[in-house]
Amino acid sequence: MRVCVVGDELVAGLGDARGLGWVGRVVARTTTEEPLFVAPLAVPGESTSALSGRWEAETQRRFGAHSDNRLVVGLGPQDLFDGTSLARSRLNLANVLDVAAASRVSCFVVGPPPRPDVDDDALAQLSQAFSDVCRRRHVPYVETHEPLRTHDQWHADVAAGDGIHPGQAGYGLLAWLVLHNGWHSWLGLPSEAG
Template identity: 85%
Template sequence: MREGMRVCVVGDELVAGLGDARGLGWIGRVMARTTTEDPIFVAELAVPGESTSGLSARWETEAQRRFGPHGDNRLVVGLGAQDLVEGLSLARSRLNLANVLDIASASRVSCFVVGPPPRPDVDSADAAALPALSRAFSDVCRRRHIPYVETHEPLRTHDQWHADVAAGDGRHPGQAGYGLLAWLVLHNGWHTWLGLPSDDG
């Protein structure tokens, strides 16, 4: 079997699509709009409630088991708000993400990062905290020329996002919310990162 492209997606429960009645999450929706000549192997490696500390400690072992020794290996990092829940400093969060990206780069694994979306309980506790965390993550990626999808700012005042989260468990989106996340990913460099024609539909 040809190795082809292998994409590992690491992150918290948003990577697993928790709360989506269709079970697609944003990854399933993105892949449904990603047309390639050869199939792409996608592994969703989610850990509920994971901070960047946990992610940094485990991603390489799990991803290397799915990557091919001679293939086109890629890593998508889906970030959430758990760092704030656990009281991690911005410096620690930045370092954790930087370590992931630097180790991946050293292994010639191309990276794509999706930032944390709004989360009512975290945003209500400190409205500035999650935007600051997202900016910190964005800066880490910018310094390494790695695509970063900002999701908090576009969804911060988006009525459909907040209604969808409120209709569920109050923390995670449903079908509409994951659709919005997928749209942001698709329109912020996804196809370019994969070396495919852009999809602006």
């Protein structure tokens, strides 16, 4: 099984002193019979337009012709900074998921968590739009904004770092959300307890 993870700097774990981010923590808690190849392919500040333009070329080099190829999409708030309409954001994500499905690449999407430099209501609407695109395509979507919106530990961890990105505790929370919202079943593995 080969898993490519595309998205912004949270995919790379920016701000995590341990260098694991949520991706490393999730992989560390994933037990498979065969070795699991995971390739984080992060671009800081990536919008859905940029992501939809690059993901295919980057993942093709890592996917195998006879492998079980999987795509994880980690979404951020960049579309809001760029002034991208909700309709365009939805279309960009839909295009990624549709092209992947046509290539028999199973997808898993992680939504954008809250950030103090982003309008909270606008980010909630963006996350809801992403969720709707995934629901219509029967693609697992991990809602991170709503559970972390008023989470004291999340906000304290972000404030303790650069004021925008989480540290170890915040990435732990993101990993927990991923692990407890369909990760194992998406991989065809028994759910992890705890």
